[in-house]
Amino acid sequence: TQLLEQSPQFLSIQEGENLTVYCNSSSVFSSLQWYRQEPGEGPVLLVTVVTGGEVKKLKRLTFQFGDARKDSSLHITAAQPGDTGLYLCAGAISGSARQLTFGSGTQLTVLP
Amino acid sequence: DTGVSQDPRHKITKRGQNVTFRCDPISEHNRLYWYRQTLGQGPEFLTYFQNEAQLEKSRLLSDRFSAERPKGSFSTLEIQRTEQGDSAMYLCASSPNPVGIYEQYFGPGTRLTVT
Numbered sequence: 001t002q003l004l005e006q007s008p009q010f011l012s013i014q015e016g017e018n019l020t021v022y023c024n025s026s027s028v029f030s031s032l033q034w035y036r037q038e039p040g041e042g043p044v045l046l047v048t049v050v051t052g053g054e055v056k057k058l059k060r061l062t063f064q065f066g067d068a069r070k071d072s073s074l075h076i077t078a079a080q081p082g083d084t085g086l087y088l089c090a091g092a093i094s095g096s097a098r099q100l101t102f103g104s105g106t107q108l109t110v111l112p
Numbered sequence: 113d114t115g116v117s118q119d120p121r122h123k124i125t126k127r128g129q130n131v132t133f134r135c136d137p138i139s140e141h142n143r144l145y146w147y148r149q150t151l152g153q154g155p156e157f158l159t160y161f162q163n164e165a166q167l168e169k170s171r172l173l174s175d176r177f178s179a180e181r182p183k184g185s186f187s188t189l190e191i192q193r194t195e196q197g198d199s200a201m202y203l204c205a206s207s208p209n210p211v212g213i214y215e216q217y218f219g220p221g222t223r224l225t226v227t
Binding site: 004030031033035040041042043044045048088090092098099100101102103104105 | 145153155157168203220221
């Protein structure tokens with residue numbers, strides 16, 4: 001059973017399009033991170049959200065943490081081929097261990 | 113470069129052999145984690161150290177797996193009597209110790225192939 005569900009699993013879009021990736025759970029998280037991973041490499045941290053309702057922007061990427069801290073979204077505006085990669089959400093469950101629980105990822109391909 | 117480093121990056125071994133991987137965390141990060149990632153999946157937690165103490169182990173960590181962090185700095189992960197099902201990317205991450213925020217910084221991983 002996947003504690004964190006990501007959707008869509010695969011996404012292929014044209015350069016310049018916008019997209020949103022979702023990360024959902026029935027559990028409450030004390031914090032949630034988004035990572036991007038390239039083939040053969042480790043995940044690279046993009047952002048951490050902590051407060052319910054929080055919105056963070058990183059250039060063309062906008063991250064939102066749900067009010068109840070059970071879900072999150074990543075929105076990319078005007079996607080570029082350099083955005084191609086595996087996007088992973090990961091959360092630390094409130095009151096639980098310090099391990100991160102990862103979603104299965106969204107593989108994004110941005111075509112030129 | 114002061115990021116997390118892992119060695120080796122790739123390891124091919126025959127079934128039944130033992131392998132050992134090393135992880136050097138970011139300096140002064142007292143938390144260190146090992147994860148395993150198979151194709152098409154997100155990383156799965158294996159074990160966690162705070163300084164030299166191994167505080168948590170996943171049920172995924174069978175008796176053939178052992179991890180150490182003897183001086184609270186680098187860590188090793190050993191797999192004994194490897195099986196084909198052990199083929200995966202083994203990721204190490206480190207984290208500082210702020211209360212309530214569990215950001216982890218990952219190394220490049222060690223890709224293990226068991227033939």
